[in-house]
Amino acid sequence: xxxxxxxxxxxxxxxxxxxxxxxxxxxxxxxxxxxxxxxxxxxxxxxxxxxxxxxxxxxxxxxxxxxxxxxxxxxxxxxxxxxxxxxxxxxxxxxxxxxxxxxxxxxxxxxxxxxxxxxxxxxxxxxxxxxxxxxxxxxxxxxxxxxxxxxxxxxxxxxxxxxxxxxxxxxxxxxxxxxxxxxxxxxxxxxxxxxxxxxxxxxxxxxxxxxxxxxxxxxxxxxxxxxxxxxxxxxxxxxxxxxxxxxxxxxxxxxxxxxxxxxxxxxxxxxxxxxxxxxxxx
Numbered sequence: 694x695x696x697x698x699x700x701x702x703x704x705x706x707x708x709x710x711x712x713x714x715x716x717x718x719x720x721x722x723x724x725x726x727x728x729x730x731x732x733x734x735x736x737x738x739x740x741x742x743x744x745x746x747x748x749x750x751x752x753x754x755x756x757x758x759x760x761x762x763x764x765x766x767x768x769x770x771x772x773x774x775x776x777x778x779x780x781x782x783x784x785x786x787x788x789x790x791x792x793x794x795x796x797x798x799x800x801x802x803x804x805x806x807x808x809x810x811x812x813x814x815x816x817x818x819x820x821x822x823x824x825x826x827x828x829x830x831x832x833x834x835x836x837x838x839x840x841x842x843x844x845x846x847x848x849x850x851x852x853x854x855x856x857x858x859x860x861x862x863x864x865x866x867x868x869x870x871x872x873x874x875x876x877x878x879x880x881x882x883x884x885x886x887x888x889x890x891x892x893x894x895x896x897x898x899x900x901x902x903x904x905x906x907x908x909x910x911x912x913x914x915x916x917x918x919x920x921x922x923x924x925x926x927x928x929x930x931x932x933x934x935x936x937x938x939x940x941x942x943x944x945x946x947x948x949x950x951x952x953x954x955x956x957x958x959x960x961x962x963x964x965x966x967x968x969x970x971x972x973x974x975x
Contacts, residue, residue: 694910694922700899702929705777706937707896712773714889721769721896722762723878724885726870728897733864742860749861750854757849757862758869761904764846767839774832776940778950781930782821783836785923785953786814790844798848810959817952820945850911862908863901924954 711721736742771780789810796807822833829837853862885893910919927950934940942950 694906694914694919695925697903697906697910698923698926699929700903700906701926702777702781702933704896704899704903705772705780705930706933707892707899708769708772709777709938710892711889711896714892716883716889717881718766718769718773719874719878720881720883721893722766722870722874724875724893725897725900726867726875728894729863729867729901730871730875732897732901733860733867736860745858745861746864749857749865751865753849753853753857754861754865755869757846757853758866760842760846760849761866762869762873764839764842767835767842771832771836771839775836776942777934777938778927778930778940778942778946779821780836781927782946782950782953783818784840784843785927785950785957786818787840787843787847788957789814789959790841791847794844794848806959806962810956812956813952813959814956817949817954817956820949820952847911850908853912859905859908859912863904866904921958924957927954 708721737746768780768784792807793811818837822829824833850862931942935942
């Protein structure tokens with residue numbers, strides 16, 4: 694997860710540069726799917742890998758892929774116009790949303806602290822987005838929807854049947870990306886030129902690493918530890934945004950980020966393995 698804290702902001706930088714080159718969201722996601730699939734195909738020569746794919750729970754993978762690709766589309770779209778730190782900060786309400794969703798789906802009782810976390814995260818989001826009298830812009834709504842879908846994706850990963858291997862998770866996700874993004878992108882197909890190839894390759898390579906590391910993280914460690922480490926991502930988001938794109942953050946924004954991070958920490962502290970995880974850290 695420490696690796697992801699820098700990889701995800703790097704992916705955001707690639708999206709920003711490709712947007713400046715007039716690449717659409719569909720084109721970026723299409724190329725990303727193609728490059729990842731090219732990396733995965735040689736592994737299919739292994740009989741063990743092929744067995745893992747055939748034995749996987751297709752229904753679970755369909756649910757995961759639909760949620761993950763939908764969330765991914767939202768963040769790619771929002772990063773076209775919103776600062777990296779804004780999208781990153783709003784994304785941190787994901788664990789709090791996941792806590793509330795789990796309470797409805799699995800009938801877990803949400804404590805007063807849980808509702809405080811939800812309210813704090815909501816207020817922090819409003820502080821950062823600063824909606825005016827006309828409400829939120831389309832891009833702001835999109836990033837909020839993406840955070841909700843990301844929470845659903847995390848729940849789907851945690852409920853993934855044991856017989857579905859980590860490779861199967863990535864493979865079926867990529868297959869779905871080929872269907873929903875790579876094929877439609879042929880209608881407006883665009884071949885990168887010059888420096889655009891660099892950012893396309895970075896986008897595909899980093900995307901593969903990010904999905905692989907996220908899957909491993911949530912399967913091998915407690916969600917509390919994984920989630921807490923993820924908050925270090927804000928440091929890289931601030932640094933890349935400021936030094937590369939001259940994005941700035943003021944004191945009011947810092948207050949919003951602090952509220953969202955606090956709500957996330959409260960949410961993670963309420964998870965069942967949190968007590969054991971904290972003891973391990975100490």
